[in-house]
Amino acid sequence: MRRQGLQQRQHAKPAGGGGGGLKGMIGRLLIAVVVVLICTISLVVTSTSNGGARSGSRSKMILDELWRSADSVGWRPSSAPRSDWPPPPSETNGYLRVRCNGGLNQQRTAICNAVLAARIMNATLVLPELDANSFWHDDSGFRGIYDVEHFMKSLRYDVKIVEKIPEIYKNGKTKKIKAVQLRPPRDAPITWYTTDALVKMKEHGAIYLTPFSHRLAEEIDNPEYQRLRCRVNYHALRFKTNIMKLSQSIVDKLRAQGHFMSIHLRFEMDMLAFAGCFDIFNPKEQEILKKYRTENFAPKKLIYKERRAIGKCPLTPEEVGLILRAMGFNNSTRIYLAAGDLFGGERFMKPFRALFPHLENHSSVDPSDELAENTQGLLGSAVDYMVCLLSDIFMPTYDGPSNFANNLLGHRLYYGFRTTIRPDRKALAPIFIDREKGWTAGFEEAVRQAMFKTNLGGPHKRIPPESFYTNSWPECFCQTSPQNLAHKCPSDNVLEILDSS
Known part of the structure; x- marks a missing residue:
């Protein structure tokens, strides 16, 4: 009887506790959902926080890179000649005068072009004139801005440079060479200097190019000429x-x-x-x-x-x-x-x-x-x-x-x-x-x-x-x-x- 009663109670327990078990299961599921939500929110917050830290760290890293020089990838500056580059001959075809107009850096470009033009024509370059009055209203001139001695010394293997056209002694008299004035075309090709300009130089002994700003083409298919421009710009032109x-x-x-x-x-x-x-x-x-x-x-x-x-x-x-x-x-x-x-x-x-x-x-x-x-x-x-x-x-x-x-x-x-x-x-x-x-x-x-x-x-x-x-x-x-x-x-x-x- 006790065994039967026990068995009845044992069999009745699952039947009578089914509703309570279901409720317990639902409760446990709800708790699990809440836990998952809390973990998810925490993860998002942590991720955002770390992402912000990474973003700030990345921003700082980029700025640190910017304050340093860019990666050279093994390159370094060198404008020395790579092929045969003979010094200027003792006898030249005449004298080249130029008047560089515009602001300081337009003039700087013109000076580089003037040196190259002199080399192309085998001419003696007269120290370039800076058209300071019309733009800056001062008369500093080349000598007032640049180190003339350094300029001449740096380019001694490239062109002959003088401060002014010398006087010549002929038939017992001292005579000045008068430079004939020419206006070069804008972005003139090398052929203009080896033909039109050179003919006038040989005829008169000197030419005066004015205005002289952007009067020689920039893209020239001769790397040695381009390197000469760099020698002028980055070595010879020193304030x-x-x-x-x-x-x-x-x-x-x-x-x-x-x-x-x-x-x-x-x-x-x-x-x-x-x-x-x-x-x-x-x-x-x-x-x-x-x-x-x-x-x-x-x-x-x-x-x-x-x-x-x-x-x-x-x-x-x-x-x-x-x-x-x-x-x-x-x-x-x-x-x-x-x-x-x-x-x-x-x-x-x-x-x-x-x-x-x-x-x-x-x-x-x-x-x-x-x-x-x-x-x-x-x-x-x-x-x-x-x-x-x-x-x-x-x-x-x-x-x-x-x-x-x-x-x-x-x-x-x-x-x-x-x-x-x-x-x-x-x-x-x-x-x-x-x-x-x-x-x-x-x-x-x-x-x-x-x-x-x-x-x-x-x-x-x-x-x-x-x-x-x-x-x-x-x-x-x-x-x-x-x-x-x-x-x-x-x-x-x-x-x-x-x-x-």
Whole structure:
């Protein structure tokens, strides 16, 4: 009886506890779901947190890379001749005078072309004239800006150079050689110099080429001629000692607090008028820009919205600041500004200064009277050039047409592949236009993506319209890698001997 009763209770227990078991199972499932949800949320939060840390770490890593020079991939600068390059003969075909017009860097390009033209014609080059008065309103001249003795010594294996055309003694009388004036075609081919110009030189004994800016084709199918341009630009053309010392003093003061970048802020009247970017200015300012354009540039119908949409307008100071912030630079970044008078004044600079308060120029770094006296006209441009050349990072805000920015890009590439940040204005334009319309979602990421697709200073193929003076790779470089014999570095580098002397 007890066994039967026990069995009945044992059989009845499962039947009577079925509902309770189901409820227990459901409860346990609910608890499991809650646990899973909690774990998932925790995982997401942790992942986001770690992702943010990785993002911040990645951003810092990228900035650390930018403050250093770009990877050279085994290349180093070398503009020494690679083939037979005889010194200039004692007897030449005559004298070559040139008048270099434009700003400091347009003149610099003209000087390089003048040396090459003299070599092509087997001519004696008269020290180039700098047309300083019309552009800078000063009369510094070649000797006031460059180290003349170094210039002549550096090029002694390439061309004969004299400071002026000497007088000749004939039939008992002293006579001056009068140079016949010629106007070279723009981007003239080598054949123009070996025919038209040379005929006149032999006939008169001397020729005077004026104006002389962009008067020799840049793309020449002769690497030795291109290397001569580099010897002039990066070795022979050295600023005078006072300019070099002043520039180094500014750099030392800037670098005393760490890294610094330089920016060529091309938000100036001439460039804005050239680009036809008027609409962001008030009516009075627009009138000034339109008048300047009418007086200085050929007539052309320019529609602001169309120009802006394809990146033809110079970046505003605020846009420059937003680009830098999107790339990860913070408000402690020290920035040296190389610029003329910014059009529109302080109202355009204020947003930039709010983002990056440590903005400097040569006057603010050293407000001494000595500096003020030595940074006017061509001298001021020379100081800005050297500070930008020596900065850790250089950023041009408008590199076409801008001889200052373009020449600096080439110079920094030549001397160690120094980092340059070149905003892709065409890619950035729609991003900034959307921002102005209030569409700000993903703005910084879009800017960052556009910026890190650009070349940051390493070796890259020159594709027209990029200038030879902006990128002389590979003509003026050689390979240290034994695997790349096609571009092997010359064993006897005359330029290194000259530079060390």
